[in-house]
Each structure stands twice: as structure tokens, then as C-alpha cells.
Amino acid sequence: LQNSYILAIESSCDDTSCAILKNNQVLSNVTAAQAIHEQYGGVVPELASRAHQSNIVPTVDVAIKNAGIDKNELTAIAFTKGPGLMGSLLVGTSFAKSLALSLNIPLIDVHHMQAHILAHFIDHGQRVPEFPFLGVTISGGHTQIVRVTDYHKMEVIGTTQDDAIGEAFDKSGKLMGLGYPAGPQIDKLAQLGNPSAFEFPIPKAPGLNFSFSGFKTAVLYFLQKEKSKNPNFVEENLADLCASIQHTLIKILFKKLEKAVKETGIKRVAIGGGVSANSGIRTALQAKQQQGWDIFIPPFEYTTDNAAMIGISAYFKYLNQEFCGLDVSAAPRLSM
């Protein structure tokens, strides 16, 4: 097979991203983030799709320019079919179809959650996980444990029933008056605090599933109660609060990861998603590595939403000549 040059587009949530891959190597990976959502403390779907509309052409242009190739050299166009926000997905899907049509090259649809996991196979000079492994995606939109037996053979064995773990970080932070997204700030402040200062409940969820909404409510009630006694409670205890909240969220995550490793007998664990940047999670993973787990974390730029992961997923489909027709449509609730 000749070298492939795949142009990939990701637009499932609030980032417009375009990447170009030569086989499994990233030539460019350009992301336009949308600052507009910060003032609302979360992603506003209607604003996201409008921002994708204005960002997509310049993002694709820069990605092609940075890759140093001519668009006539492209061998296929890839895009995120789902899951995600309908209005956002539609922008990437329509753009990808038009581009494939005008260049007369194949179109490849990609599953966003599979892409988070296949990001581990981008050629970045690190070890790649062997099959089977557990793919764990933790971000502002996802909390999933997936049993991966081949590039596109994946089974979700645990998922959140309500909020994602990143949302739990962000919403707890909002309750303490921190800006959005609060995850990185909680991480920083937690390093100055005592993780056992306050105790928060571990929500119950069946099997390998997660629940975080009860946690957020517990934080809300706890802060309300303490603030009624001392209006400066949050300011006076911010580092301890952050450390205790982070400690509990890590406990919730690892309880299920340990259960998953035990039940499947698979000790290879590949982590992705923006929350994998958390220093407490990284320390806990190092401890697990000492205990015999084999941990994989890709470079940060491939853990958050990005088009390079869409490109690598498309590459494996390209090798099998798995293309889709121009009648393909976006699928907000696409299952694994």
C-alpha cells in the first residue's frame, strides 16, 4: 500500500480541530478552542455549532499549511460521526463530505470514543499497548472503561450514569467560586491542602459504572451548611477543600478501575481524556504501575479532544478500505 495522507476533522463538542496524518504519523494537529463558553460555566450547544461554522475553514487551512502538503496529495477525509452535540457534529460532517466530494477521494467516519482510545497508537516515540487492554477515557464529557481486543473491537464495560468525572471537578469548582474549567485549578490548589481534611461520600453505582451527580450535591450541601456558620469558610479552607474533593474523585475512579482489572484479568490500562492530566491521578497510576499494572498515557495534546486521534482511527479503517458513502449522517448518540 502507498503512503496515506488523511485529513481528519473533529467537531463533536466545543473544539474545532483538524489534523493531517501521514500513515500513523501526525504532520499537523490544529485546534481552535472556543473561549465563548467560559462565561457560561459550561458548553452552550448553539454557540458551539456557530463557532465551529466560523472556525472550520481557517482551522483546515492552517492544518494543511502546517503539514506542508498540497490538498491534492490527500488520500482520504475523516470526520467524527458521533457521539457528540448534533449541531457541532453536523458542521464537521458536512464539511468533510463536501471536501471528499470536491477532491474525489474516500470518506471515513470515526467514532469519537474509539478515537480517544486509538490515540495511543499515534506514532509518538512511546510504547503502544498490546491487545487486549482496558481503555479508560476521563474528561469533561466522558467517563468510560472499555475492553479493547482490536483496533475497532471495543466493548464498554463501565460508564457514567450521570455526570462525567471532569464535570464533577468543574461543578465542584464552580460551587467554590472557581472559574471554568475548574479541574486544573483544583489540581493546583489540592497540592497545598490536606486530602483528609473533609470527607465526602462515594456514590453507589452498579458493577463497573460510575455516578458523580450525588457527589456534586453532597459538596453543595456541605458548603451551604458550613457557609451558614462561617461566610468565609470556602476562602479559609480552599486548599483543603480542593485536596479533599480531588482525593474523593480519585477514590471513586480507582475503586472501579481496580474492580475492572480484577474482573477482566487485564492489567494493561491505557488512559486518555483531559482529566488524565490530573497530578493526583498520575501519582495513583504510578503506584499501580509499581503493583504490576502496565499504564499508558499519551502526550497531553492527544488526550484532550483533537483531530489527530480521529486521523489515527481513520488510518486503521483505511488499511481495511472501510469507507463510508456521502449519504452518511452525524449520530449524536452513536454506540460503541
Ligand code: KG4
Ligand atoms: O478532554 P477535555 O479537554 O475535553 C472534553 O471534555 O472533551 O477535558 C476537559 C476536562 C475539564 O472538565 C477539565 O476540568 C478537566 O478535563 N481537566 C482536569 C485537569 N486538566 C483538565 N481535571 C482535573 N485535573 C486536571 N489537571
Ligand code: ZN
Ligand atoms: Zn472527547
